[in-house]
Amino acid sequence: xSAVTHRPRRPFVARTLVYVSLVIxxxxxxxxxxxxxxxxxxxxxxxxxxxxxxxxxxxxxxLHNYATxxxxxxxxxxxxxxxxxxxxxxxxxxxxxxxxxxxxDRFDFRGKKPVMGLFLVATLVPGVTTQVATFQVVNSFGLFxxxxxxxxxxxxxxxxxxxxxxxxxxxxxxxxxxxxxxxxANALTIYWKIIFPLLKPAVATVVIVKGITVxxxxxxxxxxxxxxxxxxxxxxxxxxxxxxGAHWENISAGTVLVILPTLAVFLFLQRYIYNGFARGATK
Numbered sequence: 591x592s593a594v595t596h597r598p599r600r601p602f603v604a605r606t607l608v609y610v611s612l613v614i615x616x617x618x619x620x621x622x623x624x625x626x627x628x629x630x631x632x633x634x635x636x637x638x639x640x641x642x643x644x645x646x647x648x649x650x651x652x653l654h655n656y657a658t659x660x661x662x663x664x665x666x667x668x669x670x671x672x673x674x675x676x677x678x679x680x681x682x683x684x685x686x687x688x689x690x691x692x693x694x695d696r697f698d699f700r701g702k703k704p705v706m707g708l709f710l711v712a713t714l715v716p717g718v719t720t721q722v723a724t725f726q727v728v729n730s731f732g733l734f735x736x737x738x739x740x741x742x743x744x745x746x747x748x749x750x751x752x753x754x755x756x757x758x759x760x761x762x763x764x765x766x767x768x769x770x771x772x773x774x775a776n777a778l779t780i781y782w783k784i785i786f787p788l789l790k791p792a793v794a795t796v797v798i799v800k801g802i803t804v805x806x807x808x809x810x811x812x813x814x815x816x817x818x819x820x821x822x823x824x825x826x827x828x829x830x831x832x833x834x835g836a837h838w839e840n841i842s843a844g845t846v847l848v849i850l851p852t853l854a855v856f857l858f859l860q861r862y863i864y865n866g867f868a869r870g871a872t873k
Contacts, residue, residue, distance in 0.1 A: 680801055
């Protein structure tokens with residue numbers, strides 16, 4: 591008689607704890623969003639009555655708060671400034687990050703390991719400690735209170751982007767480089783016509799991660815672009831809070847309008863983020 595093997599089952603208690611922890615984590619994330627959304631649909635009277643943060647609005651089609659936030663918060667101008675900064679910042683990050691990863695992986699040079707070590711050390715230095723020197727450099731170039739100041743700072747590629755590109759490049763056979771060199775291609779031609787087209791999954795991952803980071807950043811735009819007409823989505827929402835500090839329904843509507851673009855992009859492209867990290871980690 592052949593012994594019947596049974597696949598070991600996860601204990602019921604452990605499985606229950608997993609689901610309970612997931613439910614709790616979901617509530618922690620979704621409850622504030624639900625409060626903001628419900629508040630954005632309420633009237634000022636409903637908010638003043640204090641019926642509870644999760645109380646339902648009387649009119650689910652009340653879009654007056656959204657119209658006020660969009661017009662008085664100058665969100666259209668802010669979205670244009672944010673889109674301009676995003677386009678140049680992400681393009682620079684992709685080019686600089688992929689070129690750096692290509693040089694580190696494909697070329698042997700003295701000080702190769704210290705270079706990567708310096709990238710890691712740079713990530714450990716708090717950005718606030720270098721802001722005085724950074725501000726002086728930006729101001730000396732005449733870029734203060736222009737949209738090019740945050741673009742220049744964002745284009746300083748972070749180690750995460752380099753790491754993602756590096757893992758993908760290591761999975762590209764060196765034989766492709768050697769074959770191209772035999773045909774007379776130089777290093778730049780190999781990078782642009784062979785390496786870069788094969789980095790599409792990594793590019794998608796970096797674009798999404800970097801784009802969401804830049805879109806949500808408040809500190810750099812607020813510090814380097816104090817003019818109201820140069821406001822981004824985050825700084826425009828902060829300035830909108832000033833005259834409407836007691837009107838939480840309007841502030842909540844503005845918050846929802848700021849959240850919607852990143853939420854939509856993330857939900858639509860989340861599989862590229864997960865696949866990019868997973869494929870990069872296994873290469």
